[in-house]
Amino acid sequence: MTKKYRVAILGGGSFGTAIANIMADNGHDTCQWMRTGERVKEVNELHTNEVYLPGIPLNPSLRASTDLQETVAGCDAVFFSIPSKASREVARQLADHLAPGTILVSTTKGIEFETNKLMSEVLREELPQVRLGVMSGPNLAKELAARMITGTVIASDDPELNITIQDILQCAYFRVYAGSDMYGVELAGALKNVYAITAGMAAALGCGHNTISMLITRSLAEMSRYAVIKGADPLTFMGLAGVGDLFVTCTSPLSRNYRVGYELGQGRDLNEVVASLGQVAEGVNTLRLMKEQSEALDIYMPLVNGLYDIIYNGREVGEVIGTMMCAEQSRDVEFIIK
Ligand SMILES: NC(=O)C1=CN([C@@H]2O[C@H](COP(=O)(O)OP(=O)(O)OC[C@H]3O[C@@H](n4cnc5c(N)ncnc54)[C@H](O)[C@@H]3O)[C@@H](O)[C@H]2O)C=CC1
Numbered sequence: 001m002t003k004k005y006r007v008a009i010l011g012g013g014s015f016g017t018a019i020a021n022i023m024a025d026n027g028h029d030t031c032q033w034m035r036t037g038e039r040v041k042e043v044n045e046l047h048t049n050e051v052y053l054p055g056i057p058l059n060p061s062l063r064a065s066t067d068l069q070e071t072v073a074g075c076d077a078v079f080f081s082i083p084s085k086a087s088r089e090v091a092r093q094l095a096d097h098l099a100p101g102t103i104l105v106s107t108t109k110g111i112e113f114e115t116n117k118l119m120s121e122v123l124r125e126e127l128p129q130v131r132l133g134v135m136s137g138p139n140l141a142k143e144l145a146a147r148m149i150t151g152t153v154i155a156s157d158d159p160e161l162n163i164t165i166q167d168i169l170q171c172a173y174f175r176v177y178a179g180s181d182m183y184g185v186e187l188a189g190a191l192k193n194v195y196a197i198t199a200g201m202a203a204a205l206g207c208g209h210n211t212i213s214m215l216i217t218r219s220l221a222e223m224s225r226y227a228v229i230k231g232a233d234p235l236t237f238m239g240l241a242g243v244g245d246l247f248v249t250c251t252s253p254l255s256r257n258y259r260v261g262y263e264l265g266q267g268r269d270l271n272e273v274v275a276s277l278g279q280v281a282e283g284v285n286t287l288r289l290m291k292e293q294s295e296a297l298d299i300y301m302p303l304v305n306g307l308y309d310i311i312y313n314g315r316e317v318g319e320v321i322g323t324m325m326c327a328e329q330s331r332d333v334e335f336i337i338k
């Protein structure tokens with residue numbers, strides 16, 4: 001990597017800061033947009049973001065700003081790391097400031113609640129002038145910010161965009177693989193959050209490794225069954241954005257969705273758990289959307305139904321597990337590669 005780019009990241013949370021820090025490490029002219037003046041001052045003067053990444057020293061060349069127009073002016077690429085519930089609102093604020101042909105990469109792993117649209121669909125509607133990509137994979141923000149070796153996937157239908165993003169992000173601790181199934185990569189990132197809640201709950205209940213392993217594998221079968229019916233490539237689910245991200249979020253307490261499940265498994269109330277998290281757990285809303293879709297499209301999704309019953313219908317965990325254990329034992333591997 002020799003070329004130096006001008007890049008921006010929108011979002012002042014854990015992941016926005018982790019990605020901004022990689023780009024600053026790589027020597028790019030990097031500006032991070034965030035809403036809170038106090039946090040901008042902290043990034044610019046102390047080179048930390050203690051609320052979201054406590055104890056992590058950030059690259060001193062990383063700049064932060066509350067001025068959206070100034071942040072994206074003249075950028076080669078802009079990364080979008082805003083929770084799904086605020087994505088459309090921020091995209092609208094961006095509309096007049098992004099030059100035609102600017103690369104925009106969504107890292108958001110959520111679905112718009114009101115419309116059931118993925119972030120690429122929301123961004124495409126609001127910002128038709130950009131070249132769009134999505135990035136997803138097993139990318140816990142705290143590990144990335146601590147410069148632990150990590151891999152991700154950039155997906156778009158624009159091979160040149162993929163190469164540019166690889167060039168911007170690749171470094172000694174970050175590997176960036178390319179793909180063309182933008183829809184599958186993005187959907188995988190959103191869906192796995194739901195199963196991470198289930199896995200966190202299973203951990204709190206003291207389940208054994210056999211159980212957790214079955215849970216993760218059947219989660220993969222269920223999420224890929226859903227995604228294929230929605231138009232994604234099943235092979236995408238064999239990669240980092242699928243099985244990779246599912247594994248990390250179903251096993252690590254650093255995942256906020258896993259933590260939500262763990263706390264629920266200890267008997268705490270959902271609203272209380274979400275409020276005390278202080279960060280986004282996209283899976284809570286994604287669960288409701290998947291439940292609606294599984295009914296509307298008649299997709300067999302016992303894990304989604306079970307979790308929904310526990311969280312939203314107040315059914316006892318033991319009773320739900322009992323019902324699931326008596327359900328039909330379907331095929332192990334569903335997709336045949338021709
Ligand atoms: N943290 C992680 O390990 C990873 C997170 N992601 C995804 O990235 C997205 C963002 O996640 P995080 O940074 O972790 O969330 P976070 O909860 O740590 O931070 C969210 C940030 O968005 C800002 N924000 C919220 N509403 C806003 C608005 N209306 N205008 C401007 N800023 C607003 C908040 O102030 C905060 O700075 C999520 O969809 C998440 O699933 C993706 C990969 C890894």
Ligand SMILES: O=C(CO)COP(=O)(O)O
Pocket residue numbers: 109137138139140141193196245248249254255256257258280281282
């Ligand atoms: O997507 C993530 C890691 O790849 C982070 O997951 P959480 O949003 O559950 O923290």
